Amino acid sequence: MNDYLYEVARRLIEFDTVSANSVVPAMDYLAKEFASRGFKTALQPMELLGVSQANLVAWAGPPRSDGLIISAHVDTVPYAGQPGWEREPLKFEAAGDRIYGRGTSDMKGFIAQCLDAMRTQDLSKLKRPLVFVLTASEEVGCLGAHEVAPALKQILGECPVPKLAWIGEPSTYEVYHAHKSIVSFGVTVRGIGGHSGAPAKGVNAIAVMGRVIEAIGRLQEERRMSPDADFQTIFADAPTDVINFGTVRGGLALNMIAEECVLRISYRTLPNADPLQLYREVEQRVAAIDTHDYASREHRATIEIGLPMVVPPLNSPRGTALERALFDVTGAKTSGGALYGTDGGWFTSSGIVSLICGPGDLDQAHQPNEYIRREPFERGTAIVHKVIERLCNSD
Numbered sequence: 369m370n371d372y373l374y375e376v377a378r379r380l381i382e383f384d385t386v387s388a389n390s391v392v393p394a395m396d397y398l399a400k401e402f403a404s405r406g407f408k409t410a411l412q413p414m415e416l417l418g419v420s421q422a423n424l425v426a427w428a429g430p431p432r433s434d435g436l437i438i439s440a441h442v443d444t445v446p447y448a449g450q451p452g453w454e455r456e457p458l459k460f461e462a463a464g465d466r467i468y469g470r471g472t473s474d475m476k477g478f479i480a481q482c483l484d485a486m487r488t489q490d491l492s493k494l495k496r497p498l499v500f501v502l503t504a505s506e507e508v509g510c511l512g513a514h515e516v517a518p519a520l521k522q523i524l525g526e527c528p529v530p531k532l533a534w535i536g537e538p539s540t541y542e543v544y545h546a547h548k549s550i551v552s553f554g555v556t557v558r559g560i561g562g563h564s565g566a567p568a569k570g571v572n573a574i575a576v577m578g579r580v581i582e583a584i585g586r587l588q589e590e591r592r593m594s595p596d597a598d599f600q601t602i603f604a605d606a607p608t609d610v611i612n613f614g615t616v617r618g619g620l621a622l623n624m625i626a627e628e629c630v631l632r633i634s635y636r637t638l639p640n641a642d643p644l645q646l647y648r649e650v651e652q653r654v655a656a657i658d659t660h661d662y663a664s665r666e667h668r669a670t671i672e673i674g675l676p677m678v679v680p681p682l683n684s685p686r687g688t689a690l691e692r693a694l695f696d697v698t699g700a701k702t703s704g705g706a707l708y709g710t711d712g713g714w715f716t717s718s719g720i721v722s723l724i725c726g727p728g729d730l731d732q733a734h735q736p737n738e739y740i741r742r743e744p745f746e747r748g749t750a751i752v753h754k755v756i757e758r759l760c761n762s763d
Contacts, residue, residue: 372487373749376401377480378460380442381469387443387508388419394442395424398479398502402426405486407500410523414504416511421504423516425523428491428498429760435497435530436690436759437720438752439711440479440537441506441513444471445734452736466739473728477740478536481727481748489756496760497527503711509552510679513711517718532690533720534755535710538728541698541744541751544706545686545723546602548636549643549713550679552614555580555654559661559669561627567663570625574618575661576669577629581613583653584633587646599638602705609646611635636709639683647676680713682706684721693758694725697751708733727751 383394392413399409407426414421424442429435447457447470455461457470467477482500491498501520503512520529557580559571588611595607611633618629637643651673659668691703703723707730712722727744 370484370746370749373480373484373746374462376483377467377472377477380476380479381460381471382458384458385443385471386446387505388446390420391442391504392420392422395422395502395504398442398483399424399426401483402486402500405489406491407486412516412519412523414515416505417508421512423504423512424500424502425516425520426500427524427527429494429496429527431526431528432496433528435499435528436756437499437501437530437533438482439501439503439533439535440475440482441503441711442476442479443504443507444474445507450736455737462742465742467742467745468737468739470738472732472738472740473538474733474738475536475538475726475728477728477745478726478748481745481752482536484749485752485756489753494760495763497530498756498760499524499527499530501533506711509677510709510711510714513714517714517720520718529718529720531720532688532759533712533715533722534690534694535712535722535724536726537706537708537710537724538730538733539706539724539726540729541700541725541727543691543694543698543700543703543723543725545682545684545691545703546639547682547706547709547712547724548603548638549641549681550634550636550709551643551647551676552632552634553647553676554674555631555633556672556674557629557669558672559625559627560667562625564623564625567625568666571667571669572626572661572663573629573669574626576657576659576671577616577618577631579657580631580654580671583657584611584650587611587649587653596638598640599705603638605707609635609637609641637681639681643678643680644676679709680716682710682712682716682722684712684723688721688723689759690721690723693755694723696758697754698725700725
């Protein structure tokens with residue numbers, strides 16, 4: 369067993385990097401580890417959603433063009449209150465062929481592999497730059513990547529920004545070159561409260577929200593009936609834009625007319641679409657809704673649609689040197705589309721071509737009792753070495 373690989377994974381899992389918390393202590397630890405291997409390091413401090421956060425950039429190699437970015441996010445999704453946990457979420461636990469802990473698959477296991485590979489990487493043999501970009505707040509909208517991508521040129525100084533990025537998101541070592549955009553926003557219906565025994569004197573916000581859900585649901589149905597032939601293969605499960613009603617909250621008591629109802633909604637659009645076009649269509653459909661409730665025609669509710677938060681899509685060109693390297697070292701034969709969003713969407717805006725490939729299992733990401741299997745975890749160090757050899761060490 370590789371003691372250092374397991375030790376790094378243990379340390380990372382013990383950091384409570386749920387997105388509502390600061391990742392700074394974890395980033396400080398990672399920066400020291402990279403620096404001890406001979407890397408230049410820079411922390412990019414920032415405040416995101418009212419919390420002090422930081423991105424980490426670590427780099428080595430000559431200031432030449434090309435090279436490689438290897439990227440991962442350090443934050444995780446919440447575990448508190450998630451039903452089904454039978455193990456300690458922040459405790460590294462190896463049992464049988466599995467390694468348990470929040471973030472093992474998504475994606476602290478990959479980060480541990482990268483650090484383990486650097487333990488035996490001879491930086492003097494690098495012929496092109498090797499850059500690690502570790503981000504905060506990915507799970508709440510790729511906010512860290514939005515900050516670091518345009519700042520890489522300044523952070524790296526004389527070192528040119530590599531144009532290829534390997535993102536180690538959980539893919540069971542399949543290779544993905546595309547993902548949909550993610551857009552999220554809120555819809556608030558405000559009615560007129562009162563006693564439920566006199567419904568005609570008020571406007572029930574929940575009732576009107578039902579019409580909002582129906583209007584947006586019909587839009588989802590229309591999209592479902594019109595799949596895009598260009599994406600039938602890489603998004604076989606859903607070659608269309610998809611919409612999800614995430615949460616809905618309204619009303620205070622059974623005997624009160626609900627004065628307010630709030631819906632949180634997200635959707636994902638195909639990579640060739642304007643991410644905000646569907647948002648504009650939602651605005652148009654909602655504007656046409658009858659805002660009376662069922663009890664009276666005397667009063668109307670108001671509907672407010674919040675500003676959208678956007679994670680850009682990814683649609684990287686095929687046939688890059690990184691794709692060839694990943695195919696060669698993982699045994700993958702083709703590239704497809706990821707069902708989730710990544711930091712790669714923001715990297716694209718800075719001229720960086722990203723591919724997704726990692727040891728974790730998507731079925732374990734965000735799940736209770738999250739785990740990574742020992743075999744892909746332990747062989748990942750060699751995979752990192754081989755990709756670096758092809759992209760950064762060869763002429």
